[in-house]
Amino acid sequence: MIKPILLSLFIYFLGFYAFNLVHVEYLIYAVIGFGLFVVFGVAFGFLSLVFKMKNDIWEIVDYSLDILKLAIQDISKINNQITEENKKDVLSLVFKGIIHIVTIPLLSKSVTSKIPFIGGIASSLIKRVLTIVSNKLEFKEDNIEDFVESPLEDKQKLYTSYMKTIIATSNGLETFISFVFRVLKIPMLVFFFFSLSALLLFLYLIN
Numbered sequence: 001m002i003k004p005i006l007l008s009l010f011i012y013f014l015g016f017y018a019f020n021l022v023h024v025e026y027l028i029y030a031v032i033g034f035g036l037f038v039v040f041g042v043a044f045g046f047l048s049l050v051f052k053m054k055n056d057i058w059e060i061v062d063y064s065l066d067i068l069k070l071a072i073q074d075i076s077k078i079n080n081q082i083t084e085e086n087k088k089d090v091l092s093l094v095f096k097g098i099i100h101i102v103t104i105p106l107l108s109k110s111v112t113s114k115i116p117f118i119g120g121i122a123s124s125l126i127k128r129v130l131t132i133v134s135n136k137l138e139f140k141e142d143n144i145e146d147f148v149e150s151p152l153e154d155k156q157k158l159y160t161s162y163m164k165t166i167i168a169t170s171n172g173l174e175t176f177i178s179f180v181f182r183v184l185k186i187p188m189l190v191f192f193f194f195s196l197s198a199l200l201l202f203l204y205l206i207n
Helices: 002-017 022-071 075-081 089-115 119-136 151-206
Strands: none
Touching: 002 022, 022 089, 022 119, 022 151, 089 119, 119 151
16 A cells, blocks of 8 residues: 555656646645645555555455365364264364364464554454455365264265365355455446546646
8 A cells, every 4th residue: 555655756756847836836736735645645555555455455365265275184183083973074173173263363363564544444354355265165065975884984084075075165265355356346446536537627727
């Protein structure tokens, strides 16, 4: 966010020398121009943030799924807690635990500390997106097979079916996240083009 705003302000100050301003035009440019340049910088920053956030969110979710895979690999510890009745809920519960206990708190703290001024707002937005993703996420049950009589075969069969389910869910989740951010880009694009149009019109009139 800070780079687009600084670039916008740099162009704003450069305008005092680039445009042929006289008398009251300096005051008009100083007041109205400053506001329009700041709004444009914020709009450009938000648009850049949304484009970058999509990739960052997916990398975070993908990393959380990798942690989930590692958790499921520890079959020797979780196998005694998995029954025929709860086997289809295990993935969702473990993933939600990873998202809410590990991913969201660490990410929120990082975003708040690294983004000036609006870090809290950005952190809240990311937290809401990840919460919605984790709450809406449903692991398909087609790949989760029934238990068999052999405990060793149970472990291998259950592990394989869980991995297939995670991969299938990952592919669907990437499509969902892409759709969400395509929708989110629309108001940001409108805000950007509106602020750009207003700024260009002002510069044309004052010059």
